[in-house]
Amino acid sequence: MLMIKKAFAAAFPKTLPILAGFSFLGFSYGVYMNVSGFSFVYPMLMSLTIFGGSLEFVAAAMLLGSFAPLQTFLMALLIQARHLFYGIAMLDRYKGTGLKKLYLIFGMCDESFSINYTADIPPDIDRGWFMFAVTLLNHFYWVAGATLGGIAGSLITFNTEGLEFVMTAMFTVIFLEQWLKEKKHYTALVGVLSSAACLLIFGSESFMIPTMVCILCFVTLLRKPVERSVGKK
Amino acid sequence: MTLLQRVITIALCAAATMLTRFLPFLVFSSKKPLPKYIGYLGQALPAAIFGMLVVYCLKDVDVLGGSHGIPELIGIVFTAVLHLWKRNMLISIAGGTVAYMLLVQFVF
Numbered sequence: 001m002l003m004i005k006k007a008f009a010a011a012f013p014k015t016l017p018i019l020a021g022f023s024f025l026g027f028s029y030g031v032y033m034n035v036s037g038f039s040f041v042y043p044m045l046m047s048l049t050i051f052g053g054s055l056e057f058v059a060a061a062m063l064l065g066s067f068a069p070l071q072t073f074l075m076a077l078l079i080q081a082r083h084l085f086y087g088i089a090m091l092d093r094y095k096g097t098g099l100k101k102l103y104l105i106f107g108m109c110d111e112s113f114s115i116n117y118t119a120d121i122p123p124d125i126d127r128g129w130f131m132f133a134v135t136l137l138n139h140f141y142w143v144a145g146a147t148l149g150g151i152a153g154s155l156i157t158f159n160t161e162g163l164e165f166v167m168t169a170m171f172t173v174i175f176l177e178q179w180l181k182e183k184k185h186y187t188a189l190v191g192v193l194s195s196a197a198c199l200l201i202f203g204s205e206s207f208m209i210p211t212m213v214c215i216l217c218f219v220t221l222l223r224k225p226v227e228r229s230v231g232k233k
Numbered sequence: 234m235t236l237l238q239r240v241i242t243i244a245l246c247a248a249a250t251m252l253t254r255f256l257p258f259l260v261f262s263s264k265k266p267l268p269k270y271i272g273y274l275g276q277a278l279p280a281a282i283f284g285m286l287v288v289y290c291l292k293d294v295d296v297l298g299g300s301h302g303i304p305e306l307i308g309i310v311f312t313a314v315l316h317l318w319k320r321n322m323l324i325s326i327a328g329g330t331v332a333y334m335l336l337v338q339f340v341f
Contacts, residue, residue: 024323028330042243049247058286059246067238069245076249078282083250085275087257088267094258101258108254162334168290168305169312169329173322175283176313187277191284204292211288215281219274226277 007129008137014119015137018111022141025053028166030149033060035160040150047146051109051139054174055079056146057167071208078212086113093117097128104128107135109142184229190218300341308333 030043038060046056055076062072086108093116094101104116112135121130179188194214198207219226234242261267287309294302312329319325 021323024327028326046243046246049243050250052250054283054286055246055250058289059243061289063234063239063242067234067242069241072242073245073249076246077253078278079286080250080253081282082275082279083253084257084271087254088261088272088275091257091261105254105258106251159338160334162304162337163330165305165308165333166326166330168287168309169326169333171283171286171290172309172312172329173316173325175280175287176316177322178280178283182280185280188280188284191281192288194281195285195288199288199292207292208289211285215278215285219277219281220270223270223273223277227273230276 003126004129004133006124007126008133010122010125011130011133011137014115015134015141018115018138019141021111022138023145025170026142026145027149027152029053029056029060030146030151031153031156031160032057032149032164032166033146034150034153035156035163036060036064038063038150040147040153043146043150044143047143048139051107051142052080053109053142054171057170061167066205074212075208078215082110083108083113086110086117089113089117093127094131097131100128100132104131104135107139109138112138182229184226186222186226186229187219190215190222194218300337304333304336304341307336 026047029047030040033043033046034040042060042063043056046059050056050059058075058079059072062068062075087105090104090108090113094104097104108116115134115138116131119130119134121127175188179185182188195207195211198211198214201207202210257267291302291305294305296302308329311332312325315328316322316325
């Protein structure tokens with residue numbers, strides 16, 4: 001018991017920036033769901049089971065459209081594809097953590113990954129419990145934020161028209177961060193141009209599957225130049 | 234959508250997420266390294282995907298009618314400038330959203 005307590009005490013300060021970020025984004029997500037016509041139960045259960053901010057926002061938009069299971073699944077796979085990379089990086093670090101490993105993998109969102117991947121865990125702290133604490137705390141912040149937002153959404157009295165732009169703003173910022181990180185912008189441009197072209201050709205109802213096919217093809221074709229530009233860094 | 238369709242949609246999102254999180258642990262080990270192509274995709278896709286998601290957010294903007302997408306354009310430029318200036322994700326998102334809300338409620 002003391003071991004677990006010590007792990008949480010060591011993990012908590014590391015998660016404070018996430019507490020700030022998740023309270024804000026989770027809360028916005030909850031409010032966004034609520035003004036889109038969903039009860040707080042939706043953001044609560046979705047943040048609990050999906051636990052991935054970008055996809056949850058997109059899922060909200062998909063829930064408002066018509067039922068398209070194949071497109072939903074493919075989009076979810078592509079949006080979450082980066083986790084494949086996290087998993088590979090964590091193969092060794094999650095080793096020997098027992099049953100906790102299942103939850104560590106389940107809750108491996110961007111933020112939990114980056115803390116658990118980079119944290120210098122003091123030698124007197126149990127590694128497995130430390131990473132478990134980081135993951136659980138982040139999960140808790142996110143679910144709490146989303147649920148409170150979902151409840152608060154119905155209490156808001158000001159005009160919320162335009163609030164849905166929070167999703168656009170969020171993806172703009174993440175995209176910009178990706179852009180600034182790269183020397184060459186091949187793949188960023190592939191993403192924007194493929195989707196814009198497919199939107200024009202296929203229309204807003206059915207452009208996502210062709211877009212994803214295009215992105216996979218072009219990213220594969222551009223492998224040589226992209227890898228060369230990364231190698232130069 | 235019916236309730237069942239909604240449940241399926243959410244379950245598919247959760248299942249796809251779990252697939253991407255669990256797959257490396259099921260398939261790869263330190264002894265059996267990851268195929269280079271998969272590693273490449275993990276590295277190269279995010280920029281493309283977030284570009285795609287920005288366009289996805291704008292899919293229902295009518296450039297030819299209504300407000301011609303001008304509030305969206307201003308909102309995105311404002312968000313980006315705010316972000317380049319302060320480099321603080323929360324300020325950029327909150328600022329961009331408020332700016333857009335003011336535009337659609339009072340200007341357009």
